[in-house]
Amino acid sequence: MMKVLEYPFTEASVRALTAGQTVSFSGRIFTGRDRLHRHLFDGGHSPVDFHNGVIFHCGPIVQQVNGAWKVLSAGPTTSIREEPYMARIIEKHRVRMVIGKGGMGEMTREACRRFGCVYLQAVGGAGAVLARCVEKVNGVFLLKEFGAAEALWDFQVRDFHAMVAIDTRGRSVYRKVESASRRALTTVLRESGFARHI
Amino acid sequence: MRHVHWVKNLKELIRRTSTDLPADVEGSIRRALKHEARNSHASWVLGTILENAALARKQGVPLCQDTGTMIFHFGVPVGFDTNALLASTRDAVALATRDGYLRQNTVDAITGASFATNVAPSSPVVSFQQGARKTVDVRLILKGGGSENMGHQYSLPDTDLDAGRDLEGVRRCVLDAAWRAQGNGCAPGVLGVCIGGDRSTGYWHSKEQFLRRLNDRSEVTVLARLEERIMRDARRLGIGPMGLGGRTTLLGVKVGAVSRVPASYFVTVSYMCWAFRRRGVLLGPEGGVQRWMY
Ligand code: SF4
Numbered sequence: 498m499m500k501v502l503e504y505p506f507t508e509a510s511v512r513a514l515t516a517g518q519t520v521s522f523s524g525r526i527f528t529g530r531d532r533l534h535r536h537l538f539d540g541g542h543s544p545v546d547f548h549n550g551v552i553f554h555c556g557p558i559v560q561q562v563n564g565a566w567k568v569l570s571a572g573p574t575t576s577i578r579e580e581p582y583m584a585r586i587i588e589k590h591r592v593r594m595v596i597g598k599g600g601m602g603e604m605t606r607e608a609c610r611r612f613g614c615v616y617l618q619a620v621g622g623a624g625a626v627l628a629r630c631v632e633k634v635n636g637v638f639l640l641k642e643f644g645a646a647e648a649l650w651d652f653q654v655r656d657f658h659a660m661v662a663i664d665t666r667g668r669s670v671y672r673k674v675e676s677a678s679r680r681a682l683t684t685v686l687r688e689s690g691f692a693r694h695i
Numbered sequence: 696m697r698h699v700h701w702v703k704n705l706k707e708l709i710r711r712t713s714t715d716l717p718a719d720v721e722g723s724i725r726r727a728l729k730h731e732a733r734n735s736h737a738s739w740v741l742g743t744i745l746e747n748a749a750l751a752r753k754q755g756v757p758l759c760q761d762t763g764t765m766i767f768h769f770g771v772p773v774g775f776d777t778n779a780l781l782a783s784t785r786d787a788v789a790l791a792t793r794d795g796y797l798r799q800n801t802v803d804a805i806t807g808a809s810f811a812t813n814v815a816p817s818s819p820v821v822s823f824q825q826g827a828r829k830t831v832d833v834r835l836i837l838k839g840g841g842s843e844n845m846g847h848q849y850s851l852p853d854t855d856l857d858a859g860r861d862l863e864g865v866r867r868c869v870l871d872a873a874w875r876a877q878g879n880g881c882a883p884g885v886l887g888v889c890i891g892g893d894r895s896t897g898y899w900h901s902k903e904q905f906l907r908r909l910n911d912r913s914e915v916t917v918l919a920r921l922e923e924r925i926m927r928d929a930r931r932l933g934i935g936p937m938g939l940g941g942r943t944t945l946l947g948v949k950v951g952a953v954s955r956v957p958a959s960y961f962v963t964v965s966y967m968c969w970a971f972r973r974r975g976v977l978l979g980p981e982g983g984v985q986r987w988m989y
Binding site: 557558569570575600621644645646678679 | 734736739740743744746747750751754756757758759760761762795798799800807809839840841844857861862863865866867870871874877878879881917920921924928931932933934935937938939940968969970
């Protein structure tokens with residue numbers, strides 16, 4: 498069952514979420530990838546207010562049509578690359594939601610627990626569907642410095658779907674799957690081998 | 696050879712590849728969805744993927760924003776001017792980028808500076824093979840970075856995996872690669888495997904397996920059996936779409952073998968995400984389309 502979230506988020510509202518829930522919301526999200534995270538981590542100037550906001554790990558394909566931005570494809574990118582920077586950014590800017598793909602590491606999990614933030618998995622590769630959720634491009638920052646794929650895009654989204662993968666109590670869907678699949682792999686490998694002597 | 700003609704049709708090949716998921720891939724995702732429990736994470740992901748494929752095709756927009764490494768395989772007649780063909784291909788890439796079918800996705804390895812047209816040293820990747828043929832056979836694969844990062848090369852014997860220099864050893868390596876990838880290459884994916892070769896040809900041939908259709912069967916009986924066995928094993932791993940759990944961890948495993956030196960026994964595994972963008976076209980001597988492939 499899809500849970501519809503109220504926007505803007507608060508610390509209490511994200512603390513009420515549980516790993517494994519699929520959620521939908523409408524509101525504002527900011528994109529950011531490696532360059533932006535590095536920039537914020539290094540104490541660089543933040544052109545927007547991330548407080549209680551959402552960072553989406555995404556490098557969209559955008560086109561300018563008659564002066565207006567059009568988002569063609571905007572799926573999540575691999576989040577683990579931001580692991581060295583994410584915890585500090587969550588702490589400093591009190592981001593409430595990080596959306597990406599593939600999950601994050603221990604430092605981010607701990608920051609989510611301490612400061613009240615959740616990590617959500619969007620469907621990787623679903624660039625067209627997620628671009629359709631973008632109702633409007635409110636603005637773009639650091640475009641010249643970072644290029645279109647790495648810039649900070651300010652998107653107005655509607656009915657954006659994702660799944661809570663790491664919650665504020667430290668539960669992680671990935672960890673569960675990873676350890677269960679490890680056990681399954683051990684079993685599969687123990688079984689009779691494939692034509693050892695042909 | 697009329698440059699504009701070639702550019703136009705090569706650009707159309709890029710457009711189709713980026714926006715239109717091949718039928719064999721889409722069909723296998725649709726079948727996979729039937730095997731997942733209703734209201735599960737797996738069915739949510741697979742349902743979204745199918746919706747995405749339909750929407751991208753309808754609107755003519757890239758399936759996935761990571762349009763990846765462009766890998767062109769050309770089969771050309773003997774004596775064909777491959778320099779001119781390369782020039783046309785580069786122009787087609789630049790135009791497809793301008794029109795939003797490819798993301799500005801190529802950066803300088805050292806400075807990180809973006810190449811606006813995606814044309815750069817070793818981009819696009821091309822290979823030419825001359826043969827006794829009249830037409831030019833072009834196949835294009837767009838391979839996303841997230842999936843590329845999930846590739847692995849094993850040097851057998853591998854004591855950690857208890858993998859010896861035989862097909863059981865190969866099975867162990869391939870399953871290990873599938874496990875390590877979890878959902879991070881945008882599962883469910885397809886594994887291309889090469890047995891043998893040196894380190895560089897191993898990766899090249901592992902990716903050549905992606906030119907095969909998902910529903911084909913290896914002509915080498917023992918490799919066909921190995922592929923089936925690994926697929927059966929992979930279904931039990933429970934990694935599922937995007938690594939959120941489920942039955943569908945892989946859509947396919949394609950194994951090929953080339954020669955090797957006696958001292959080396961490499962098993963190379965490349966991961967292709969579900970956004971398996973592969974298209975082909977046969978072009979006549981003047982660059983006109985004779986037939987679309989896949
Ligand atoms: S791995 Fe494939 S589907 Fe996933 S983001 Fe990269 S290109 Fe897209």
